[in-house]
Amino acid sequence: MLLSPRRQPRAVSKVPYKVLDAPELADDFYLNLVDWGSANILGVGLGSSVYMWNAQTSKVNKLCTLDDDTVTSVSWIQKGTHLAIGTGKGLVQIWDAEKARRLRTMTGHIARVGSLAWNTHILTSGSRDRLIYHRDVRAPDQWLRKLVGHKQEVCGLKWNCEDGQLASGGNDNKLMVWDKLSETPLWKFSDHTAAVKAISWSPHQRGLLASGGGTADRRIIFHDTVKGSVINEIDTGSQVCNIAWSKNSNEIVSTHGYSQNQIVVWKYPSMTQVASLTGHTYRVLYLAMSPDGRTIVTGAGDETLRFWSTFGRRPGTREDGDNGGRLADLAVIR
The missing domain is CATH 2.130.10.10 (YVTN repeat-like/Quinoprotein amine dehydrogenase)
Known part of the structure; x- marks a missing residue:
């Protein structure tokens, strides 16, 4: 019987291609x-x-x-x-x-x-x-x-501009979805058992919302905001500080706190790990993605910003110049 070769997960560089010094970057969740x-x-x-x-x-x-x-x-x-x-x-x-x-x-x-x-x-x-x-x-x-709506500090906010829905996360462990400019939440999700800062809408599937819980929770939960239901969840093993969907592929990146301070790239919907990136010595509280969706930057209370080439380019776009060189050159934001 002929076995088709297993597709190898793509290689993601474990080393940031750039590190910037960021004095006074706060270690505040x-x-x-x-x-x-x-x-x-x-x-x-x-x-x-x-x-x-x-x-x-x-x-x-x-x-x-x-x-x-x-x-x-x-x-x-x-x-x-x-x-x-x-x-x-x-x-x-x-x-x-x-x-x-x-x-x-x-x-x-x-x-x-x-x-x-x-x-x-x-x-x-x-x-x-x-x-x-x-x-x-x-x-x-x-x-x-x-x-x-929230009973404690609002720590996460993300608009889904396509559908005009706002997701909000609070220190009250609640995730709420608000439709357009309505003053009453469309959905209230109470599945998390810790603060909800990490929130991201899928750019690939309508009404698919990912959220991550803090230290007492550690889970990423996927919600269907059309039906108001939970689709899936995964225990990541550590505080979830941020989540972002790849713009270019059906993948998601999460950043974490105690105990590994890691950055994880996941395949969706299987939630198999594509890569786990370490290097920050404090919890990875900050995450942003480049406009072309190929690079992420992470920040932490170790006062560094680290740039990682995590995602490929969008299918159908040409390969352009490298985004900043491969050597981890240390510069200072100041």
Whole structure:
């Protein structure tokens, strides 16, 4: 009987191709301090300042330093160079990063803003005050809708812009799905037994939402937000800090805390491990993906940002120049 050869899992480099020094990168599970924008610029919150690293040129620029406040979240608008910054005092600032100009400061929250998510001109903010605000950045009002649902800090927010659904995760172990600008959740999932920071919508399958639980939970759970049901779950063995779907393949990457501080690439739906990447000496609290979907950057309280070539290119796109060289050259964001 002829046996077809087993397909070998593709090789993923176990070494980051670039390491950046990031002094003062906070070791705080509830913050979201790293985001990679469509213009190929990485925004990073360090202490009271925001720095920008241009992935094309490797140049670092300081965007701003807050007066008597700290940066608790950063998020790029989907298309363009507007960057939203959440602060420790509960403010949301919007900056034109290209012109290095602050456009406006928005109020509403009375505690730190640890999560931000854009859906075109709607900017959504989540806070330790347990509230979620939808803001129309074109309108003069401070906010458009107030969402009351979580009983503790809101630590994860992700829009599914295709379907107009927002997923929110809280320190109350709840995952909620909100439809459009509705002030009542469409679904409330109570499956996790620890804080839900890690949230990601599949770009390949409608209504497929992945979420990850903290130290007391350790699971990645897959939800069907069309039916409001749980599809599958896997115990990862450690705190789940972030999740992101590959844009180019049916794979998912998760980053972890205690005890291995690892980064894992999984095949979906089998959830077989494609690769496990180690190197961070603190929990891997920050994760962002390059605009072309081939590279991820991870950040940790060890004050490093590490760049990994985790995913292939999208089928049908040509191979272009290497994204920054293969040597782990140490530069400083400052």
